[in-house]
Amino acid sequence: MEHITKRFGRATVLDGVSLDLHAGEVHALLGENGAGKSTLLKILAGVHTDHGGSIFLDGRLVRPRSPAHAGALGIAVIHQELSLLPALSIAENLFVERPLGRLGWIDRRRERASAARILGEVGLELDPDMLVEGLSLPERQLVEVARALGRGARVLIMDEPTSALAGPAIDRLFELVSGLRARGVAVVYVSHRMEEIERIADRLTVLRDGRVVGSARVGEVPLDQVVAWMLGPRSLAAEELPRPAPAREERLSVEAFSVDSVAFERPLVDRVSFVVFAGEIVGLFGLSDAGAGELLLGLSGALGARARAKEVRISSVPVRMGSPREARALGVAFVPADRKSMGLVPGMTAEHNGTLVTLPSLSPLGLLRPARERRAALGMAADVGLRPEALAMDAATLSGGNQQKVVLGKWLLDEPRLLLCDEPTRGVDVGAKAEIHAKLRALAARGAAVLVAGSDAREIAALADRVLVLRRGRIAAEVARAEATPAALLALAMGHDEGRA
Amino acid sequence: MSDKSLSPDVPAARSAGKTSAWHRSSLARALFSLALVLTLGVMFPAEGAFFRLGTHQGAWRQASVVGILACGLLPVILAGGIDLSVGSVLGLSAVVAAKLSIHAGEPGWLSVLLVLVMGAVCGAASGSVVAFARVQPFVATLAMMVFARGLAKMASGGTKVATAVPGPDGVLRYVEVPPLFRALDAPVLGGRVAAVTLVFLAIAAIVGFLCARHRLGRYLYAVGGNEEAARLSGVPVRATKILAYVICGVCAAVAGICQAAQEQQGDPEAGVSYELTAIAMVVIGGTSLKGGRGGMGLTLLGVLTIGYLDKILSINAVPEASRLMLTGAIVIVAAVAQKNS
Numbered sequence: 001m002e003h004i005t006k007r008f009g010r011a012t013v014l015d016g017v018s019l020d021l022h023a024g025e026v027h028a029l030l031g032e033n034g035a036g037k038s039t040l041l042k043i044l045a046g047v048h049t050d051h052g053g054s055i056f057l058d059g060r061l062v063r064p065r066s067p068a069h070a071g072a073l074g075i076a077v078i079h080q081e082l083s084l085l086p087a088l089s090i091a092e093n094l095f096v097e098r099p100l101g102r103l104g105w106i107d108r109r110r111e112r113a114s115a116a117r118i119l120g121e122v123g124l125e126l127d128p129d130m131l132v133e134g135l136s137l138p139e140r141q142l143v144e145v146a147r148a149l150g151r152g153a154r155v156l157i158m159d160e161p162t163s164a165l166a167g168p169a170i171d172r173l174f175e176l177v178s179g180l181r182a183r184g185v186a187v188v189y190v191s192h193r194m195e196e197i198e199r200i201a202d203r204l205t206v207l208r209d210g211r212v213v214g215s216a217r218v219g220e221v222p223l224d225q226v227v228a229w230m231l232g233p234r235s236l237a238a239e240e241l242p243r244p245a246p247a248r249e250e251r252l253s254v255e256a257f258s259v260d261s262v263a264f265e266r267p268l269v270d271r272v273s274f275v276v277f278a279g280e281i282v283g284l285f286g287l288s289d290a291g292a293g294e295l296l297l298g299l300s301g302a303l304g305a306r307a308r309a310k311e312v313r314i315s316s317v318p319v320r321m322g323s324p325r326e327a328r329a330l331g332v333a334f335v336p337a338d339r340k341s342m343g344l345v346p347g348m349t350a351e352h353n354g355t356l357v358t359l360p361s362l363s364p365l366g367l368l369r370p371a372r373e374r375r376a377a378l379g380m381a382a383d384v385g386l387r388p389e390a391l392a393m394d395a396a397t398l399s400g401g402n403q404q405k406v407v408l409g410k411w412l413l414d415e416p417r418l419l420l421c422d423e424p425t426r427g428v429d430v431g432a433k434a435e436i437h438a439k440l441r442a443l444a445a446r447g448a449a450v451l452v453a454g455s456d457a458r459e460i461a462a463l464a465d466r467v468l469v470l471r472r473g474r475i476a477a478e479v480a481r482a483e484a485t486p487a488a489l490l491a492l493a494m495g496h497d498e499g500r501a
Numbered sequence: 502m503s504d505k506s507l508s509p510d511v512p513a514a515r516s517a518g519k520t521s522a523w524h525r526s527s528l529a530r531a532l533f534s535l536a537l538v539l540t541l542g543v544m545f546p547a548e549g550a551f552f553r554l555g556t557h558q559g560a561w562r563q564a565s566v567v568g569i570l571a572c573g574l575l576p577v578i579l580a581g582g583i584d585l586s587v588g589s590v591l592g593l594s595a596v597v598a599a600k601l602s603i604h605a606g607e608p609g610w611l612s613v614l615l616v617l618v619m620g621a622v623c624g625a626a627s628g629s630v631v632a633f634a635r636v637q638p639f640v641a642t643l644a645m646m647v648f649a650r651g652l653a654k655m656a657s658g659g660t661k662v663a664t665a666v667p668g669p670d671g672v673l674r675y676v677e678v679p680p681l682f683r684a685l686d687a688p689v690l691g692g693r694v695a696a697v698t699l700v701f702l703a704i705a706a707i708v709g710f711l712c713a714r715h716r717l718g719r720y721l722y723a724v725g726g727n728e729e730a731a732r733l734s735g736v737p738v739r740a741t742k743i744l745a746y747v748i749c750g751v752c753a754a755v756a757g758i759c760q761a762a763q764e765q766q767g768d769p770e771a772g773v774s775y776e777l778t779a780i781a782m783v784v785i786g787g788t789s790l791k792g793g794r795g796g797m798g799l800t801l802l803g804v805l806t807i808g809y810l811d812k813i814l815s816i817n818a819v820p821e822a823s824r825l826m827l828t829g830a831i832v833i834v835a836a837v838a839q840k841n842s
Binding site for chain 1: 718
């Protein structure tokens with residue numbers, strides 16, 4: 001492998017990134033959300049084709065035009081969301097793009113024999129005729145690797161492959177990666193877990209804001225340096241804001257809270273216990289699969305029976321929150337991370353989105369009162385800093401920042417006692433970000449408890465009075481405001497796992 | 502940010518939600534479809550028949566029964582569902598209404614009440630299967646469609662329930678057409694409008710009011726637009742869905758009574774394939790089958806478009822085969838036009 005350079009035009013999601021991948025080497029790629037990792041990998045995999053720069057494969061200039069073309073060139077991706085077809089057999093999945101046979105007639109015997117051979121190479125002793133839906137998650141992942149190898153992949157991109165796995169399966173995966181390395185495959189390994197990177201990777205490269213900010217051999221840089229690369233020089237110190245000490249009045253108490261996973265081998269949140277006091281902003285910091293967002297989702301009642309706890313108390317009263325409606329009745333508000341799919345109703349105006357939560361009190365006897373609703377919506381707009389004219393617009397056409405203001409605003413109208421806010425400012429411009437932060441602080445100052453989950457270390461450090469750092473569904477550390485610098489949080493989130501489940 | 506320092510006194514755009522760009526363009530397209538069909542009538546007036554009042558009265562009258570079904574379908578479709586059973590529930594209602602008022606001689610109000618309750622039960626059954634068992638609306642209401650048709654045939658004994666009532670000796674006796682049926686079939690307002698047309702307009706007004714001015718209506722749009730966001734906002738998603746199907750079932754029952762009144766009998770085969778015409782009416786109006794977008798105004802335009810198209814083709818003596826083909830083609834053209842909005 002030689003020299004890979006890519007540029008995006010004016011959008012500069014990637015700004016002149018160069019990356020060398022060597023045969024027989026595992027290259028770890030790190031970076032915060034939005035650093036450009038996935039864009040870079042999508043270019044390599046032929047998903048994005050409108051990029052500048054050039055890609056050389058074995059010294060030859062190539063340009064992946066489509067995922068299929070990238071595959072033919074020998075570049076394969078193992079996605080976080082596995083891309084196998086569950087209703088087909090292993091053999092059929094392995095050859096789904098190019099079935100073996102002639103003139104469109106599939107030679108099943110040949111496929112089965114080839115499949116068995118390829119499965120052997122990845123150490124999977126499975127019948128090729130088994131349906132994929134009957135396989136465990138780690139087995140599926142190995143089948144996916146087998147499929148890539150079956151197509152002669154020489155560059156293998158693995159995007160957080162251990163997210164879903166429990167201990168033994170991780171060991172098995174690492175054995176496989178070592179085997180690939182020995183066979184001369186170049187592996188791109190996206191992860192944020194230093195323990196894994198130290199175990200498996202030869203080199204690491206850190207991206208930030210679309211640039212390569214650091215690259216080194218694994219073991220030659222300390223974790224602190226990697227963290228500093230990821231965060232950049234801007235804000236290694238916590239933003240200092242005087243905050244009144246919260247009253248020690250317990251608002252939320254959670255004991256042994258777990259969220260089961262549909263797809264993962266391990267629970268997404270694993271017997272977590274903590275307390276949030278009134279007037280306090282508590283940050284839940286965790287990277288991608290740490291479970292911070294799932295913890296909030298579970299508390300909001302959105303996951304129903306998948307969320308279990310020994311006990312959840314609100315203001316010292318044991319409660320059950322089996323649905324968002326029940327949670328709302330207890331004064332709990334939930335602002336989801338994904339406002340497009342979970343926060344807003346497209347096609348409905350910002351005004352109607354804004355009054356959706358409090359509509360029962362705005363429509364006595366079920367009859368809508370447009371004037372009353374307008375007043376409430378205008379109050380909300382003024383509260384969160386939304387232009388009143390924006391209220392008449394389809395919520396889907398608003399900017400990310402204004403959409404987030406609507407989602408936050410509809411819950412502020414409900415005057416929650418506990419606000420659960422997942423990634424409060426993802427994809428939001430700087431100005432709106434500051435306004436939303438101010439709003440959350442004001443809410444806490446009025447006596448509400450605020451629980452903010454996120455993977456942006458700077459945001460959590462700036463916002464929270466206290467931070468719980470999560471790793472693989474468990475609370476790995478509790479950090480007081482004074483110690484909660486972005487670097488400290490990130491180092492804790494990336495640090496070694498003490499004893500895996 | 503330019504969003505700052507704004508006071509709540511600034512008047513917002515007057516009628517938020519009513520005049521969104523989408524709604525305006527949809528309305529324009531629906532009006533265009535109707536205008537196109539009416540132009541067809543002007544171009545082919547069938548020796549002046551198109552310009553006679555009776556033709557228009559007939560067009561409205563004939564569109565009324567299916568129009569009532571379309572009104573009932575609107576809330577279901579707004580909530581992102583579909584109800585294929587309306588034609589069968591219409592047939593069942595026609596049979597039961599005829600049984601009650603012709604054979605059993607029940608008073609009109611009681612017959613109507615019982616039939617409406619039955620329609621509501623059918624809707625509640627479909628809605629519950631959709632909301633609780635999470636069966637796809639298409640499948641759940643397909644099952645109801647078959648079931649209700651079977652029930653209609655069982656209740657009627659497989660024959661039309663007419664004013665010729667077989668006695669115990671097997672001899673047919675003729676009984677009076679019940680007052681309920683006569684009233685519904687009579688022309689009103691000086692003979693210019695059929696009573697069923699008034700029923701249709703009343704149903705349209707009630708359902709339209711529910712959709713536009715009642716909390717349930719807002720919830721229908723919310724559930725159809727983004728069910729997950731609605732659920733997370735505390736919207737009672739299941740109840741909303743079930744109520745939508747109940748409204749639809751009640752409308753189908755009303756349509757069934759009207760159909761029985763017009764035919765002066767309860768035909769267990771009544772309403773076959775009406776569900777498709779009714780869905781076409783809603784869709785031609787511009788209400789999205791994906792849910793969350795549309796409204797009663799658009800649906801009325803859709804009802805009139807199909808109603809007039811049918812009438813214009815029939816006064817020009819276009820044979821039924823060509824009529825069906827032409828209707829199919831025009832539905833596609835209108836649907837494609839709406840889709841590109």
